[in-house]
Amino acid sequence: MTKPFHAGRAAHVGVLSARLAAAGMTAAPDALEAKQGFLNAMSPGGEVDLATPTGIGRHWRLISDGLGFKLYPMCYGTHRALDGMIALVMEHDVRSEAVADINVEVCEVQMANLIHHNPQSALDAKFSMEFALATAVIARRVTMMEVADSFVQRGEVRALMNKVRITLLPAGDPTRHRDPPADGVVVSLTDGRRIERRFEEPLGHPDKPVGADVLWTKFLDCTRGALAESEARRLFGMLQNLDQVASLAELPTIARTEAAA
Numbered sequence: 263m264t265k266p267f268h269a270g271r272a273a274h275v276g277v278l279s280a281r282l283a284a285a286g287m288t289a290a291p292d293a294l295e296a297k298q299g300f301l302n303a304m305s306p307g308g309e310v311d312l313a314t315p316t317g318i319g320r321h322w323r324l325i326s327d328g329l330g331f332k333l334y335p336m337c338y339g340t341h342r343a344l345d346g347m348i349a350l351v352m353e354h355d356v357r358s359e360a361v362a363d364i365n366v367e368v369c370e371v372q373m374a375n376l377i378h379h380n381p382q383s384a385l386d387a388k389f390s391m392e393f394a395l396a397t398a399v400i401a402r403r404v405t406m407m408e409v410a411d412s413f414v415q416r417g418e419v420r421a422l423m424n425k426v427r428i429t430l431l432p433a434g435d436p437t438r439h440r441d442p443p444a445d446g447v448v449v450s451l452t453d454g455r456r457i458e459r460r461f462e463e464p465l466g467h468p469d470k471p472v473g474a475d476v477l478w479t480k481f482l483d484c485t486r487g488a489l490a491e492s493e494a495r496r497l498f499g500m501l502q503n504l505d506q507v508a509s510l511a512e513l514p515t516i517a518r519t520e521a522a523a
Contacts, residue, residue, distance in 0.1 A: 264384065295455035328468030333480055334404040339372040340394040340466035346447035347398035350459050358399050358422050360451050366391060367429045367446035380423070387414045395447070405483045474502060487513070 295302050299308040334344055343366050350356060373391065387409060394404065396419050397510040401408045413419060431445075448458040463470045478498055485494040497514045500507055505511065 264347065286415065297455075328471075329464035330468050331472070331477065331480065333390065333466045333472070333476065334394075334463070335406050335409050335483070336394050336404060337375050337389045338464070339374065339376050340391055341446050341466075342445040342461040343368060343370070343391065344394055344398055344404060345461050345465050346400065346445065346459035347395050347449075348404075350447060350449055351399055351402055354455075354457055356399060356449065356451070356457075358365040358396075358418055360453070361399060361422060361425060361449060362452045363450040364395055364399075364422075364426045365429055365446075365448045365450075366395060366426065367448065368430055369411050369431045369445070372445065373428065381414055384409045384411050386412055391424075391428060392426040393419070397424050407483075 273359060290296065290299075292299060295310070295312055296302075302308045303310075332341065334341055336344070345366075368391070374388050376391045378390040378421040379392055381390040381393050387393040393414065397408050397413070398406050399422060400416075400418055401413075407413075446458060446460045448456065450456050465476070466473050478495075481498045482491065482494055485497070489497065494512050500513060
């Protein structure tokens with residue numbers, strides 16, 4: 263539960279800081295670079311490079327690197343393999359009962375956070391390659407609907423997780439590409455066929471962008487339970503054309519309940 267809390271807490275601090283600054287709150291102008299400032303406090307051994315000009319205000323990573331989107335509510339280490347598995351399932355109409363074995367060939371760095379090989383809860387399942395691939399076969403997708411305790415405990419899911427094997431690939435040359443070498447998903451079927459698919463970047467990566475229809479599916483999944491589909495569609499459309507929105511006040515908001523208020 264701590265991971266989403268971190269993201270929410272960071273957003274909260276950002277909004278609070280902006281509001282405090284707007285209200286007139288001040289701090290030392292050299293709070294970052296001072297001898298007892300933030301950079302020295304957070305840098306190993308207090309070794310801070312203050313001589314090199316910063317890229318703040320000049321180098322915008324959103325422009326140079328582009329936008330990236332996580333299309334699945336799972337650890338990012340599963341995403342390339344998920345793309346391959348879902349593509350195979352759809353192309354060959356693979357059913358769970360027809361799967362004899364699944365071998366995922368994956369770089370060690372992709373597995374760093376995938377620590378749960380026999381997840382018992384949805385929270386653990388988010389960090390499980392075995393669950394990710396089993397879900398891709400059974401549900402032919404991975405959404406918030408599948409990342410649930412009840413789905414994790416389904417007999418069919420647990421049986422298929424036991425058929426997933428993980429083969430670690432060598433790291434390769436880190437200067438060759440921003441991402442590690444291609445993942446491979448190899449599926450052996452009960453009829454003797456062997457099918458496979460490889461991906462170098464996951465869908466949604468800046469180098470492999472997706473269309474608005476795919477982003478809408480993800481947006482709807484994230485807003486389900488908070489916004490009606492019509493409200494979500496309106497908000498999504500406005501966010502896709504944010505330069506045409508005169509004021510943020512025009513964006514739909516989630517009505518607070520009396521209890522929340």
